Amino acid sequence: MKNVSTAIWTRLADVVGLVATPLVPSHYIALVSPLAATHTRNARVEAALDETADARTLTLRPGRGWRTHRAGQHVRIGLAIDGRIATRTYSISSAPERDDGRITITVKAQGRASRALVRDVTVGSYMSIGLPEGDFVLPDAVPMKLGFVTAGSGITPVMCMLRSMVARGEQRDIVHVHFAKHAGDVIFGDELRALATQYPSYRLAIVHTQDDTRRLCRERFDELVPDWRERETWACGPQSVLDTLASCFAQAERAHALHVERFTAALAPMPAGADGGGNVRFATSNVVRRSDGRTPLLRIAEAAGVNAPHGCRMGICHTCDATLVAGCVRDLRTGGRIDQAGTRIQVCVCAAAGDVELAL
């Protein structure tokens, strides 16, 4: 009976919602209260706090439909920069136990979008926000002995884990190695040092890479964390650090005990000599063809029997627009390059610049 009445109410709500067709009532609600929208999810910037010279913590209040994250997860943020929406992923730095409906992200100004978040975002402004994602998380049953290896802004998901353990009163044997340029560049430096003072079971080693330029290798890792083989380890930092750790854990046949989170560069650099073309992969059709770098992608798709919609074939009608999954294309009209994954490109006037993957 309950199912039937729910179904009737849902149907009724759909019909009443037609008063806003072709929109939904949420579009009008969002005019007054962006956080109450249901057709999209926004977050309001509630506070901004500078952590270091180039890192800032933003306190966000996500709108309706938000679900609490697990310690270590990240979230997608969409921000308008020069009129264009840039979507980037940031780890949540506040503990899931925080119960005032707010979260924090801590951003280091290292790319276009991050710079805008650190320098230009004002308290009271809105941005679009996704749901928490990612499997770089602390398990519900926290292991007795843990290792954390972090570098630069890689501290953010681990800070979330530490705060969560403090909030839950879970004291564990932890060794935490953190790499930062110098003492003034340690994000959450004061909080980490305070934790180390308060909890003897939390041992913190901060390496200042400006003074100590030795790269992380097997011997150095042994020196920093002698008993790493007994610890389940979470690591977040640059590729080189993660690669070293992965080989250590693989050699010790403990690959399962290492969890890593990478932050890749937002924009892939143009491969050298890519103007000579490359392989074009049509993901939906699962077809790969070679491109000479001059032929429009639409013609390559058609020659390969890929079902690509098209219209004017001259770049005016946008019927053929397709999503760029990966790689770089060149707009044959302007010579301009487009390499941001997720962009919709006009395949009738774009050619491959290097290997390309399209959602066609």
Add this chain to the structure above:
Amino acid sequence: MSHQYPVALDDAAIEEFGRELDAIQAEVKASLGARDRKYIKRMIKIQRSLAFGGRMMIFASLPLMPAFPVFLGVIGAGTAALGLSKILENMEIGHNVLHAQWDWMQDPEIHSSTWEWDTVCPADQWKHSHNVVHHTWTNVLGRDRDVGYEILRVNEVQPWRPGHLAQPFYAALLAVLFQWGIALHDIDIVALQRREITLRDVKGQLAGIGRKARKQLLKDYVLWPLLAGPWFLTVVLANAAANLMRNLWSYAIIFCGHFPDGVHVFTEAQVAGETRGRWYLRQVLGSCNISGGPLFHILSGNLSHQIEHHLFPDMPSNRYPEVAPRVQALCERYGIPYNRGSFARQLGTTLRTILRLALPTRNKALPA
């Protein structure tokens, strides 16, 4: 001189003209930014506020019926606000978003691939009939269905048929029911008449129109009136008036785009193997601008800059006013006619043509 266009320019000059237009487009494209985003966001906000505010005013007027003049004033203002919101929604927002003018923002909420507009014509069918057919084949006889919309004789090169005697009536009927004409526009009626295709071939399109129309009708003529209870019919009338207002206005503006005196039409032979430069030239020769103030341009969806819109269909419309003087100066320099006139002149000559060509006037020879 190998081209077939009514201008005294050689091929090289036409291509040079095209390159200069390319440069204007590239310049505008490179300068798009926060200011443009603010414009369209604000336009959408104004439009949605007008729509909601208009409907609320219509409701607010209902208990005032005993004070009849006050009632008329309030319901009139509410209906006008609703009609205005539909005009903005269809023209300055919908038409232009569906042209992918705002896709550069990468905003999933304002994108040609997901946008649906407040009219019975489904967005996907419009993007074919308008963006593909009309904008690619502008004013090419037998190709561009917008030349008289397959029922009107709007150019002397079109042969007269006895059916054209009734075209003043058809034209008036189309004005009143304009959104329905647009909804059926993607259906190839000529091919149906010639039995090249059957009703089964257009079943999918008709179903799409049906689904969209059902929702649109339900909204304006059932759901909102039901909320008014005993004043059901009053709200039906007010909503119908708002839709009529939008139909008449969009009809008037759109008929000024390609039918006023001095516009050129083309044959398929003329455009065979057309270069980019010549395509640009055809857009200028086949389109007409309307002069007016900033508010007029916005209410016309900037289709008062029809020439610039046809040259750069995916350029954000708020930029047409700034490129129009540059395009006009360029045309003057190349000796290319640039058809711009007052609203009265463009609409007047259009209506006169519809009346005059209803009669069997002498058929002008097709352009060579």
